[in-house]
Amino acid sequence: MSGDDTTPVDWQKARELAYEAGRAAAGAAEPVALPDADGRTLAEPLRALTDLPAFPTSSIDGWAVRGPQPWRPVGRVLAGGVAPPLTDPGTCVEIATGAMVPPGADALVRVEESTRDGDGRVSGTSREIPDWRLPGEEASKGEELLPAGTAIDPAVIGVAATCGYESLAVYPRPRAGVLVFGDELLTAGAPGAGRVRDSLGPQVPGWLRRYGTTTAAAVGPVQDTLEAHISAVRGALADADLVCTTGGTMHGPVDHLHPTLAELDADYIVNTVAVRPGFPMLLARVPGPDGRPRFLAGLPGNPQSAVIALITLVAPLLAGLQGRPAPALSRVETTTKVPGRGGFTHLALARLDHDGRSATPVGHVGSAMLRGLSNAHGFVVVRPGTEAAAGDLVPFLPLPLVTGERP
Missing domain, CATH: 2.170.190.11 (Molybdopterin biosynthesis moea protein, domain 3.)
Structure with a gap:
């Protein structure tokens, strides 16, 4: 197994590496009928098939x-x-x-x-x-209306129909699977007696679908043995382009993910990231039987850290797999001081104001907590060696939200 250096990768560099890996592994274009193209990505430019309008x-x-x-x-x-x-x-x-x-x-x-x-x-x-x-007032025959990599929504479908298309060439929709690790986890009922309720199995598939995947229900908890981990990961990768695992990303007595990846001859793309919370995340490339690689994203077991791993590594990977541009960060004004985390990037949960121009950090932001996450729109990004003062313009990393929901 290569690339197993555990020196944390710079947060921005990790996102770039994840995107490049996905872009290199994007599947071949496939034709899809217009009604089924919503949520997919153009694999070829959308060009006008005739003048629009075609006649006065x-x-x-x-x-x-x-x-x-x-x-x-x-x-x-x-x-x-x-x-x-x-x-x-x-x-x-x-x-x-x-x-x-x-x-x-x-x-x-x-x-x-x-x-x-x-x-x-x-x-x-x-x-x-x-x-x-007049003919050609909206577009001339052969003119590029939208570039390859455009996310298809109903408006894009409408433009395509106006042009006379019956189908569109799109990138395949990535298939994702989720494996939950941890014998201490409950899948039903209230926590107690040393056991905690699994909160990642129910939520991770929803985040993945928001990033454009088809994702089945999570599987697990997988038994805390190396043999069970190898079997579960191998089985999940047989039906998925990406498998997300929860927990086991460190080197504790029941952390079997790294030995499992070694057994599968995986290659680390990123192995730990210089970000707080969430640094023990990883992304690996696993050889596929058809010559195309599969990917495994190791999400930390703490819930907020797992979500940070999703938007740090999985979001750009999936953008690349779908032929979309790398996710860009907006800039917002902080309403209060946001501390730095030394040599690590600090992702601070924050809520946007009504116009999306300023952000206020929220409470309950421990890496094991989800209350703050449920009240936030994303993360203020504080780069290593810096801190943000009230009124500073800083990058903002949004959570993937359903259209029409919170700003």
Whole structure:
């Protein structure tokens, strides 16, 4: 096994290494029908298949007119029809919104700004800005509308449909598994008598799904023996691109993850990170039977530390696997002092204000606590050897939240 140096990796460097590993292992593009593309990632640029609009299109209900008024109506053109040319001066056709503007038309007149005389002829005044959309006004044929790596949402699907696409080339959705380690864990009931309730098995799959994976329910607790760990990890990797384990990332008497990785001939991408909380996290690459690597992310057993490991290593890895840009940090203003952690990066749980511009640290932030996490939007990032004073602009690492929830 290579790369087992336990010198903690700089936090930002660890994120870069995780992203690069994922990007190098991204799967080949696959076609997916438009309705099924939501949440996936474009593997190829989305280009206009034709001019948009493809033909002159009326923006109003009214009249397409030619020559001087009054105009004699000679027909009607509705959306979906092909408009015959207007050839004679002093004529017009009734036109509906979205209909093709007839060749030869000089202007469009809104129905509410027109009148008809006793002979049925139409009079009115067109507006200074024409009430139609010209071919190519939104996009020209072949123009790149969205780059590869764009996360697909309903708006992207709508643009693709407008262009005439029936399917999109997307990256595969990563498959993830979760293994829970620790004989001391309960999977039901209240904690007591030396045992604690597992809080990571129920929550980690939800975080992973927010990062774009398909994830089954967590498995475990896995028995605290080397043989059980090897069997569980090998089995989980057979059906997943990424397996997240909880606990066992150090070298205690029942910490079997490192020997398991050695048995599987894994290669460390990151082995401990210079961050507090959460430093005993790891990310390893495991050879796959099809030639494509699989990944194992070792999350610390303390709940907040495990979530920090997820957003530090797993989030950029999954971005890379899906062909997306590396996750970027925003900047916020701290409302109070945030201490540093010496030579380590400090991730301090914080809650954003209503406009997302300032952040206030929350309480109950011990690495074994989840109360603070449940009241936070993410983490203020304090780089090694520094501290943040009230009013300082600092990086902010957001939690992956459901659209429409907290800011």
